[in-house]
Amino acid sequence: MTPQEITPFYTEAFRTLDQGRHETPDITVEFYPYIGINHTIRIRNDRILVRVAELCREMPANEQKALAYILVSKLLRKSVPPSARRVYSHYIKTHPVQEAARENKRARGRKxxxxxxxxxxxxxxxxxxxxxxxxxxxxxxxxxxxxxxxxxxxxxxxxxxxxxxxxxxxxxxxxxxxxxxxxxxxxxxxxxxxxxxxxxxxxxxxxxxxxxxxxxxxxxxxxxxxxxxxxxxxxxxxxxx
Ligand SMILES: [Zn+2]
CATH class of the missing domain: 3.30.2010.10 (Metalloproteases ("zincins"), catalytic domain)
Structure with a gap:
């Protein structure tokens, strides 16, 4: 998926989890070449910057949406909706992303x-x-x-x-x-x-x-x-x- 396709999931997650307390900030989503399955989210100058592991670029919409809820929950210090956690971890467990992450680490170790x-x-x-x-x-x-x-x-x-x-x-x-x-x-x-x-x-x-x-x-x-x-x-x- 492209960052443009994923961004609305973050907007939705923010609105839902924040329950209208704050105006929704500008959100930038990008894929980032983390070695492992890491994602980061941070807020700076009223902008939210999300970096999703490059390894998860192929992850389908439903799982991307689940990840959006997980990351936004962390940002807002709310508990992660169990359904989001379930959908996301099921994907990670059943797709070869973990193997790809290990391969990345090995390659990096040599370098x-x-x-x-x-x-x-x-x-x-x-x-x-x-x-x-x-x-x-x-x-x-x-x-x-x-x-x-x-x-x-x-x-x-x-x-x-x-x-x-x-x-x-x-x-x-x-x-x-x-x-x-x-x-x-x-x-x-x-x-x-x-x-x-x-x-x-x-x-x-x-x-x-x-x-x-x-x-x-x-x-x-x-x-x-x-x-x-x-x-x-x-x-x-x-x-x-
Ligand atoms: Zn020091």
């Missing part, structure tokens, strides 16, 4: 082998796990890479211009607990989820809200203490001495 796959930790896997547990899979996958050099001062870095998350190679070591790598990834992903605020011309990256969200990491205390306790060792490693 980025050098960047994300470390000697001890695979950043793709770390990203996926953190995204699933803390972000409901809502963070769009950026380029993921270990830093070319070992750095200590910066354990992680989010580069919004290049849509990339870089993690310091000092952490790709057998004595680094996995939760520390996950914690650094979580921190960088929070930068994606909570974009920089500008106050009086100053860029605020670590707002009180950011710090509060950061504490939701399950091993926050452990990770912070491990980094503090091992700072000297990491620094040494970074210096190559």
């Amino acid at each position: 980025v082998l050098s960047g994300a796959k470390g000697e001890y930790f695979d950043l793709d896997g770390v990203f996926e796990k953190v995204n699933r547990i803390y972000f409901g899979n809502r963070i769009e996958r950026p380029e993921l890479s270990w830093s070319a050099r070992r750095t200590f001062r910066i354990l992680g870095h989010h580069d919004p211009a290049h849509k990339a998350i870089i993690i310091s190679r000092t952490l790709d070591a057998p004595d680094v607990p996995k939760y520390v790598v996950e914690y650094v990834m979580f921190h960088e992903m929070l930068h994606v989820a909570l974009p920089t605020e500008h106050v009086n011309g100053r860029r605020l990256n670590h707002t009180p809200k950011f710090r509060q969200e950061e504490r939701k990491f399950l091993y926050y205390d452990e990770a912070e203490s491990w980094i503090a306790d091992n700072a000297r060792k990491l620094k040494r490693r970074a210096g190559g001495k």
